[in-house]
Amino acid sequence: MFKIPESVLVMIYSGEQVLLLERAWPEGFWQSVTGSLEPGESWWDAAVRELREETGFVAENMVDTGVRNRFPIVPPWRERYAPEVEFNEERIFTLALPAPDLPQLRPREHVGYAWLPAAEAARRTGSWTNRDAIYRHFGARLDARQAAS
Secondary structure, X not given: OOOOOEEEEEEEEEOOXXXXXXXXXXXXXXXOEXXXXXXXXXXXXXXXXXXXXXXXXXXXXXXXXXXXXXXXXXXXXXXXXXXXXXXXXXXXXXXXXOOOOOOOOOOOOEEEEEEEEHHHHHHHOOOHHHHHHXXXXXXXXXXXXXXXX
């Protein structure tokens, strides 16, 4: 069964720290919580499910940012989609936690995690949409910090 070309990204943060997860494959690929919608699932429900599956966190105070991204599906992921599918639509959510917390990882999907300052998280993530989500949320503060250094 092919994946639906609609996905969610949930950027989790606490203060100025962003949680990134290291994927089991491809090795060394860091990103926020992500995942495809399942048949009949709403964007919101997919974000809640992926958040729970990938971290064990609950979606209290999760926000749908209204940001939508459309991008071509790159070769390493192509075989997961029907042959005629070329693009994926992604919706961005955020979740603020009162303090950095330990995620409960699923080892076959993620092998590590890191709470990073927002600027470092933006540099480390392998996803341009993830980087964009970080900059949209922390943008003015990141720009001010970079100008001061």
